[in-house]
Amino acid sequence: MRIAVLSDSHDHMNNILKAVSIINKRNVDALIHCGDYVAPFVKRWFDKLNDSIKRNFYGVFGNNDGEKLFLKQNLGQICEFPQNGHEMILELGGKRIFASHMPREQTIEALANSGKFDIILSGHTHSLSNKKLDNGSLVINPGEVCGYITGRATFAIVDTEKMESEIIYI
Helix, strand or coil: CEEEEECCCCCCHHHHHHHHHHHHHCCCCEEEECCCCCCHHHHHHHCCCCHHHHCCEEECCCCCCCCHHHHHHHHHHCCECCCCCCEEEEEECCEEEEEECCCCHHHHHHHHHHCCCCEEECCCCCCEEEEECCCCCEEEEECCCCCCCCCCCEEEEEECCCCEEEEEEC
């Protein structure tokens, strides 16, 4: 299974549309967004995802997602949010995945070393991190779709069969 991992899109329409186009072309099976969509109208741009991906679109909220209720009502039509909105545990492609916008570094390390998760995803820092640990776990921060802080708009595609992650530059 191929999973696109995005974070920190911050309403950047052009980069969201570019990412969606790449995701559609790369025949990705699912999408996980690690938060900071920002405004509920981003649904218009994510609506351009292939229908099969929209059925497998998951996300958590970030610290800049102010209108969480409307985001859940609007974007929630195509994106599944966890009950608490901030942490998600799911299984895709036979792999147990943890996703959160801004877990502390100690939390990421503890989750990765626990052996309970195959893939740990985060966002918030806008900094790329793409590590494969000795125990085989992947720890990924896909950077920022918006490109505002680093000047590089990025996301990741995880291959759950190979347990590899590719960073995509938009």
